[in-house]
Amino acid sequence: MAIKVNEKNRFFQLITKNTEYQIKADKFGVLKHIWYGERTDFDMEYLQNYPDVGFSGNIYEAGNCRTYSLDTMPQEYSCQGIGDFRISAVGITHTDGSGAIDLRYKGYRITKGKYSIPGLPAVYADENEADTLEIDLKDTASDICVTLKYAVLESLDMITRSAVICNKGTTAATLTKAASLCLDIPYGNWEWIHFHGRHTMERLPERAPLIHGIQECSSTRGASSHQQNPAVLICEPDCTETNGNCIGVLLMYSGSFQTQIELDQINQIRMVMGINPELFRWKLNPGEAFYTPEAVMSYSTTGMETLSHNFHKTIRHYVCRGKYKLAERPVLINNWEATYFDFDSDKIFRIAQQAAELGVDMLVLDDGWFGKRNDDCSGLGDWFVNEKKLQGGLGSLTQKITALGMKFGIWFEPEMVSEDSDLYRLHPDWAIQIPGRNPMRSRYQLFLDMSRQKVQDYLYDSIVKILDSADISYIKWDMNRSISDWYTSTLSSDRQGEMAHRYVLGLYSLLERLTTSYPDVLFEGCSGGGGRFDAGMLYYCPQIWCSDDTDAFERTKIQYGTSFFYPISAVGSHVSAVPNHQTGRITPIETRAVAAMAGSFGYELDLNTLSDDEKQAIKSQIVRFKKYGDLIHNGLYYRLSDPMTDEFAVWEYVSEDGSEVLVHGMIFRTSPNTLQIRIRLRGLSPIAMYRLESDGSQYTGKTLMNGGILLPKAWGDYCPIELHFTLVGGD
Numbered sequence: 094m095a096i097k098v099n100e101k102n103r104f105f106q107l108i109t110k111n112t113e114y115q116i117k118a119d120k121f122g123v124l125k126h127i128w129y130g131e132r133t134d135f136d137m138e139y140l141q142n143y144p145d146v147g148f149s150g151n152i153y154e155a156g157n158c159r160t161y162s163l164d165t166m167p168q169e170y171s172c173q174g175i176g177d178f179r180i181s182a183v184g185i186t187h188t189d190g191s192g193a194i195d196l197r198y199k200g201y202r203i204t205k206g207k208y209s210i211p212g213l214p215a216v217y218a219d220e221n222e223a224d225t226l227e228i229d230l231k232d233t234a235s236d237i238c239v240t241l242k243y244a245v246l247e248s249l250d251m252i253t254r255s256a257v258i259c260n261k262g263t264t265a266a267t268l269t270k271a272a273s274l275c276l277d278i279p280y281g282n283w284e285w286i287h288f289h290g291r292h293t294m295e296r297l298p299e300r301a302p303l304i305h306g307i308q309e310c311s312s313t314r315g316a317s318s319h320q321q322n323p324a325v326l327i328c329e330p331d332c333t334e335t336n337g338n339c340i341g342v343l344l345m346y347s348g349s350f351q352t353q354i355e356l357d358q359i360n361q362i363r364m365v366m367g368i369n370p371e372l373f374r375w376k377l378n379p380g381e382a383f384y385t386p387e388a389v390m391s392y393s394t395t396g397m398e399t400l401s402h403n404f405h406k407t408i409r410h411y412v413c414r415g416k417y418k419l420a421e422r423p424v425l426i427n428n429w430e431a432t433y434f435d436f437d438s439d440k441i442f443r444i445a446q447q448a449a450e451l452g453v454d455m456l457v458l459d460d461g462w463f464g465k466r467n468d469d470c471s472g473l474g475d476w477f478v479n480e481k482k483l484q485g486g487l488g489s490l491t492q493k494i495t496a497l498g499m500k501f502g503i504w505f506e507p508e509m510v511s512e513d514s515d516l517y518r519l520h521p522d523w524a525i526q527i528p529g530r531n532p533m534r535s536r537y538q539l540f541l542d543m544s545r546q547k548v549q550d551y552l553y554d555s556i557v558k559i560l561d562s563a564d565i566s567y568i569k570w571d572m573n574r575s576i577s578d579w580y581t582s583t584l585s586s587d588r589q590g591e592m593a594h595r596y597v598l599g600l601y602s603l604l605e606r607l608t609t610s611y612p613d614v615l616f617e618g619c620s621g622g623g624g625r626f627d628a629g630m631l632y633y634c635p636q637i638w639c640s641d642d643t644d645a646f647e648r649t650k651i652q653y654g655t656s657f658f659y660p661i662s663a664v665g666s667h668v669s670a671v672p673n674h675q676t677g678r679i680t681p682i683e684t685r686a687v688a689a690m691a692g693s694f695g696y697e698l699d700l701n702t703l704s705d706d707e708k709q710a711i712k713s714q715i716v717r718f719k720k721y722g723d724l725i726h727n728g729l730y731y732r733l734s735d736p737m738t739d740e741f742a743v744w745e746y747v748s749e750d751g752s753e754v755l756v757h758g759m760i761f762r763t764s765p766n767t768l769q770i771r772i773r774l775r776g777l778s779p780i781a782m783y784r785l786e787s788d789g790s791q792y793t794g795k796t797l798m799n800g801g802i803l804l805p806k807a808w809g810d811y812c813p814i815e816l817h818f819t820l821v822g823g824d
């Protein structure tokens with residue numbers, strides 16, 4: 094059992110393989126945070142000894158004791174309005190308009206297995222893989238009760254958290270904030286790394302020291318967003334990939350989120366993460382409960398690489414679901430950058446024919462196959478086949494494509510509606526807009542109100558109709574704008590603040606229905622590339638189109654940042670044409686392939702326009718991806734360089750059984766009369782012997798990890814790297 098309780102001291106220890114998290118309910122019933130760090134098997138409360146800090150007041154029951162202050166001591170779920178002036182985890186407005194909540198310990202439960210959260214994605218695990226601790230807290234004055242849930246996945250060094258807030262009183266209250274996690278770290282000198290960006294340049298890591306006050310990364314866009322990601326690392330200044338203390342925290346949520354980190358007046362840290370309170374008000378009538386999304390955290394004393402491995406494994410095995418979660422993914426060809434909106438059945442079939450010859454497994458028909466959709470001004474919402482473009486319908490096209498031995502996939506953007514569409518003409522009230530105001534348009538489109546059951550049902554029926562009309566193996570689920578103008582006619586005025594979260598619940602509910610009804614269909618998430626790349630979406634879609642930027646050089650940065658939390662199999666990544674459509678850059682086809690192989694691999698160009706040499710290259714790439722696929726997706730991933738600062742991007746995969754090692758990457762620029770770049774490998778067995786397949790040379794693991802290996806001399810810019818090692822005598 095990974096959870097230990099000392100009932101007398103009301104002391105809880107959550108113990109994983111290498112780490113430990115400690116909680117204590119003190120004599121006043123305040124739930125104190127004691128420790129998160131390396132496993133100590135010792136009550137770490139002796140480290141907490143607070144002075145009388147001026148202007149940090151004391152709870153009433155503490156009498157004359159001026160050193161007991163909620164404003165200084167570490168807590169598990171900080172409350173608003175009662176004298177902790179740091180970031181609060183929960184905020185509330187009671188019927189009388191007051192806004193205080195004072196949560197005190199009431200009891201606990203321990204169960205085997207992992208709790209789940211109604212309507213929300215969450216880590217799942219068997220009874221022998223996880224244990225759950227629930228701690229009940231209560232605000233006596235209002236009878237608002239909070240249950241803090243902790244699940245411990247011992248072997249993964251992972252702890253998950255979530256809260257349930259229930260109104261057991263007799264009058265209504267309104268939640269103004271309901272965080273998933275509050276994490277206090279009383280000691281240390283910490284920096285943070287968050288992942289920022291924009292459309293076509295997502296999840297760039299930014300590391301900065303913490304400054305006094307609050308720093309934040311967040312989204313108010315209705316989606317987790319291109320601009321910030323609901324994942325954050327805090328680390329000590331000397332922390333590197335392989336050394337030092339760091340904590341990773343991830344929110345499993347696809348809507349507007351907020352992560353705040355405060356460095357307080359006495360140099361302690363508090364992190365609070367959850368739904369963004371800026372767009373959140375939730376009315377709790379007597380008897381009603383609110384469930385927060387899940388936060389997932391891990392601690393490492395051996396640098397960020399360990400954290401990444403923990404998160405990759407957790408997401409792959411305990412977040413992603415369905416047939417494809419661990420299965421080999423089809424190598425796909427997507428027609429978007431090949432044709433944009435300008436295609437018909439023949440053109441698509443010709444691309445499929447050529448792709449089949451080269452070994453591609455699946456054709457994905459992107460935007461433009463439905464309604465009146467010849468550009469992005471119209472058609473969204475009308476999910477019926479445009480037979481002017483697809484002469485003979487979808488059935489006939491898919492039959493021809495499957496006859497080539499290929500699978501067929503199709504694009505949807507279900508959450509949207511174009512004003513120029515039959516759907517909008519029929520149901521203008523289904524679009525999100527505020528009566529009396531003009532809504533913001535983005536890409537000429539509006540959002541459908543996913544909080545409405547009728548909208549969800551319409552989308553379910555429309556998608557099912559298409560899925561049942563042809564042999565469809567894959568859906569690309571896109572979402573191409575940010576949400577504004579929040580309003581729904583289905584909620585009363587005092588409940589409008591619930592809309593943003595209800596939107597996400599509606600989306601999840603529809604995805605749950607569809608993925609359950611069509612367990613054999615592979616869902617790929619997308620939002621203008623990686624605008625909703627989060628663990629919430631990965632619960633339904635085991636892969637997500639990582640970025641609309643398909644430039645191999647830019648991708649090294651985007652995929653580098655993405656890899657801190659998200660596994661390689663989750664990253665949709667394609668080889669596209671040159672000059673690249675986003676940057677105009679020309680990179681060799683092999684370079685584009687190694688970049689795209691760091692993901693769920695595919696192509697996105699008109700293969701018919703390629704030279705014979707390029708076609709041969711593609712054939713060989715697909716053979717290689719199939720050979721390395723298991724190693725790439727199931728192996729451990731190592732970032733061997735930092736492409737944000739280095740002149741090269743190099744990464745490594747080591748197979749689960751250690752028998753194979755693949756080093757991929759590219760040297761950005763070449764220059765004459767320089768030494769070759771030396772790279773040190775990681776994760777090898779020091780005493781084992783490895784053979785470099787390209788020339789048969791052999792090295793011990795120790796040699797490759799300490800001395801390293803010289804990368805081939807670069808010839809031309811963006812020179813690709815591929816070094817494949819096998820364990821000598823390992824097969």
Ligand code: GLA
Nearest residue numbers: 429459460619620621622641
């Ligand atoms: C988004 C996606 C692209 C493509 C287009 C189609 O931008 O990220 O891959 O599907 O929409 O409109």
